[in-house]
Amino acid sequence: MPEMPEVETVRRGLIDQVKGRKITHVEIRYQNLITGDVDQFVEFVTGATVTDIGRRAKFLLIHLDNGYTIISHLRMEGRYKISNDPSAIDKHSHAIFTLDNGEKLIYNDVRKFGRMQLWNTDDLSNNKSIQKLGPEPLSKDFTFENLKPRIIRHRKDIKTVLLDQSVMSGLGNIYVDEVLWKVKIHPETSANHLTDKDIQKIIEASNEEMRQAIQAGGSTVRSYIDANGHKGNMQNSLKVYGKEGTPCPRCETEIEKIKVGGRGTHFCPKCQVIK
Ligand SMILES: [Zn+2]
Incomplete structure (x- = not known):
């Protein structure tokens, strides 16, 4: 299972390639990946620009310019890759975000335990998963x-x-x-x-x-x-x-x-x- 350092490494890897990019198309191939309404997720994410990628414990936070954030939990085997090669997409690719430079941000998850949820950025601290998290190492609350x-x-x-x-x-x-x-x-x-x-x-x-x-x-x-x-x-x-x-x-x-x-x-x- 990816732990916090792995998720931080994923965050740093993604930020260079995704920050500032507009998401022009969203395809969700495994409906249960999304917590909440899938159609609404696709509607809100399509056309939005990624303003930043943050992290809280093991949750990746993909912030969008429309006031929403994708909360992404990789759980056991979830991973992201970025490619414009169609062969990079396989049966384990459950979400595909096309970016405005033609690259695709592909979410793969062999065991399908990972989840994504769209949440109001200003209200993240009230999200049920984030709210219950204790202080994390290297943060100011870790006293x-x-x-x-x-x-x-x-x-x-x-x-x-x-x-x-x-x-x-x-x-x-x-x-x-x-x-x-x-x-x-x-x-x-x-x-x-x-x-x-x-x-x-x-x-x-x-x-x-x-x-x-x-x-x-x-x-x-x-x-x-x-x-x-x-x-x-x-x-x-x-x-x-x-x-x-x-x-x-x-x-x-x-x-x-x-x-x-x-x-x-x-x-x-x-x-x-x-x-
Ligand atoms: Zn010893």
Whole structure:
């Protein structure tokens, strides 16, 4: 699943090629891709110019000059490509936006879990999906004062709490494992047992992890490719995710993989001891 750094990489890839372009034609081939009325989506998007491409956590925000924004969630396998070659369109191409320079912005999604929704730009913070998102790393709201109460009111394990996008947003399964390894906290530690210092370290490590991952262009753990067809190379810097059975880069103890809250979880049993 693309995580926040991958979505940020897609955003940066798209912005150069799509910002300022007018969308002259819209074709939706898979109706369920659109949350809301499909005909209205096509009507409002056709003829609009893309003024900017933003992001909130894992949502891409394609801002239009008519006061509307396309909220795009890639979910498991969604991806964008830009091409004027008709062979770039295949049975997995569910939305095709023709641009005024003849290029097509093609949304592909093998598993069809991704969604797009048109929303009033001034009212984005009231959109149901966006409204519930907690603060995200590298944003001004990502502070100790904001995060501490959100984290310690849970008795659940910290892994599950950090994955909960309403607590903090942007970190998925890969980066939560990496952050907890970095700060030496066992993924099954109860969130309400964390000290102020632990929370401060989680905040710093989350910022650092996201900064590095964005710089590296995201992780290509599965099939992620950015809008320009480049693969991310953050997977080369991962320390524990997918590394079960290999030595911990810090202490050389074998990394273990367990299930926490139903999610595959990687950790070092020596560096990360439960409190
Ligand atoms: Zn270790």
